[in-house]
Amino acid sequence: MTPNELSAALRAALAAAIADGTLALDLEALPEQILVERPRQREHGDWATNVALQLAKKAGTSPRALAEDLASRLGSTPGVKSVDVAGPGFLNITLDAATAGELARTILTQGPAYGRGDAEAGHKVNLEFVSANPTGPIHIGGVRWAAVGDSLARILQAAGAEVTREYYFNDHGAQIDRFARSLLARAKGQEAPEDGYGGQYIQDIADAVLAEVAAAGGPDPLTLPDDEAQEVFRSIGVAQMFTEIKAALHGFGVDFDVYFHEDSLHESGAVDRAVARLREGGHVFEKDGATWLRTTDFGDDKDRVIIKSDGEAAYIAGDIAYYLDKRERGATDVILMLGADHHGYVARLMAVCAAFGDVPGENLQILIGQMVNLLKDGKPLRMSKRAGTVVTLEDLVEAVGVDAARYSLVRSSTDSSLDIDLDLLSRATNENPVFYVQYAHARTANVARNAADHGVSRTAPDGSDAFDPSLLVADTESGLLGSLTEFPRVIAQAAELREPHRVARYLEALAGDYHKWYAECRVTPIGDEEVSDVHRTRLWLNDATRQVLANGLDLLGVSAPERM
Template structure:
């Protein structure tokens, strides 16, 4: 019986009590939950349902708890129910019922942990979206890891997710990039407002290798070529870097297409229909102050120039017209000001800014080695690139380390700490648990100890077995919470602090594969089921973080 199954049983028991007592069934929630008590002596699971419902239906919570305890005690698999405090229910399960969790996990395999919480919801998830004027740097890399993990988690919760990269290929940065390439091709220093770093010279030389005469041409002739070819080369490099990092985008959306294809004008007309467009001083404005923005925003300046905000509005409306129910933006630490204005766009478009749009802000990352800041990149100038991080620590260590902490806080990564083979290194600790399980299973196979199709779950009665089983049973709820709160780090914390820890404690206390010539017993077979279930949960959890589950280390 998983926690979800038990929660359904508790709710069913409550419905029976309400019917018997003639209480208002409308007061019952659609769902409820059970939790593991901090003190194992208080039982396997606890419920607060009686506390939540007592006052609503005019019954003392403890009296309602007593009725629930009596009803629950008659249900299969419930060993005992105790009432604590003002109406808490502490529930103890039969060992055989807890043991069935292992079967549930093994039989579900890669599907275990998935749920239908967000079924039917179409989500557009935009993240990274770096300008195509330089390599992916460390700041982008944190959102690459978190965003791709969130994509996987939302999909596991039943949502239809489209991951999208917004290519900022319009605006002043385009001109600066082209002028920087042109200067490098002609042996000149970078413009004062241009882009530095060796990569500019590398790209310029690649362009010249295809068209050597381009360097001597006038700027007005050469700059469009340097931009188009440089843009193509830089975007290819960005794609390849992200691919090496295991990050996939379904859509690469060009900002330039918004301007060239009439999307901005279309968006203005749609916003005008909603009554929030006004003209003043020859410019076209969006009255975002109607929806708590700190000031109204210009869409088209008096000289006819479209603003970046106009592209933001057009892009949001474009997403909604593509059929997305919710547009999720993952933005960098310097984008706090975008929250109000993007939500105002949604409201001006007639949408619910608390439902149809969501903006997540991530904090910065610092990279150190043995406590000392890592030197800035020679190739990219004043940044550290994704490729350099991958070269230093590898994709698994980088992805896990970037995704395991809440994005609300600054993150410092120590290269030596996240690459050492020690239980102090979280990614090694979790991956080693998986590799250790695979080794156990190989030994079991060598011993001729097959899992078979059946086992007696009641045999998993040891305290360490019970703890591990209950931990495995929590995985679907952890995934659901991570999806609901947009917090991939909850998966990592669960794998580290619960699954890997409880597994190592179980393995130290319980012999899985018989020693020497000892015969294989039913207990050994039952423990193999538990070991395989643990392997499944670790593999599934690591997959949600985009991290491999090695069989050997």
């Protein structure tokens, strides 16, 4: 029995109490779904609910009296072994072994689809993340968003949403000018300008530009006037840098559906159209020769200039046009992932959302990620061999590999800063969280191989499936089944809250429950013991765990190894 099925049974019991006059409520007063949760202490049962405490006051009765009535009604539900009333009115529910164990069959029948649902169905999500300036390699803060953003996209899709992964290509503005000047300077053998970019990668890109021009038979940029040479380094250098960024992300398991060029907003007239739309709504005014957006009407601390007095578009003008463009492309949920240094942008962007008549927090959602610190030998690692100033994606992957890098960046809430111990992630021990989870999956595969060697399969000699869930009576079996049951709800909650770390933490708990079960319950016979349906049924449970671990790791973009 799944949590949803148990919730439905509880609601049916409440509806029956209303129908026979025991409960003085209208059906409309009942929640659509009754919340059931795993009790903190296993001996309290498989599931618990406080619905009696929630509804008793409205019904003019005591929580305990309502709980006792529900217990008597629910006790006759097929698959429910017992229902106990605890404290002021909590219900602790225990399922019979056969009902609980049927989950293993469900998981193996559904396979990779187990855990997926429709909680986010109907949502068309435009998820923008990373969006690093094409002026250098992706630094460690951007790497965190690469891991979290891609995992969130996978989780939202598993919950039924239609997701577009989008990368905002900042190819417009002063930072691109500084990048081009830096390339030109290094090509000439000079130091980068004071406000330019340093690091070995600048020399590498400058050399690549010269090589590409030479291969194409073009004039040597160093023989051109500086303004013309700078344009060559701008166009080719930015393309070279962006190719490197995309290749690094692809190697990290992250690809995008849309690469949106900032420059296109200005060239296509999208900025002018967005400003005109806001002007029609009465949210734009003129002052001091500039055009302003009245964002204070929507909670911002001050109004914002969108077109400067010299006629140039302010930075926020691009953001305005870009948001409108996403909505016009059909996105119902525009999600932006920004670094901690962008916290001040939240109020003004939410004001833009409201000015277009949308709902801040719904049509526009902004996630702020905190800093990442890498530790090596117990000390902060701050410098990259290639970038010179920051640690990059390539540095992290070189140190610990893609799986450990992705998992370590996803397993903590983005609301908190993150310290990553590179030495810990390099160890093949249970202290390393990604190893702990991956090892659990590898162990399930090893158990299946050993079972085959001992003549244990999921089918009996007569060809039947030999699955008897009533045999799964050990406490560790009940605990493991309970954890497996939670997976669909964990996905739905992670999607709703936009918190991929919930999946990682769930996998660690599931791995722990599996390791406990493995230590107590054998799948293979000992000595001359004959293979029985207990062994076969336990193999079903082992393989079901293997499937859920693989499904969960896939949501995080982490591999599920068969051997370790």
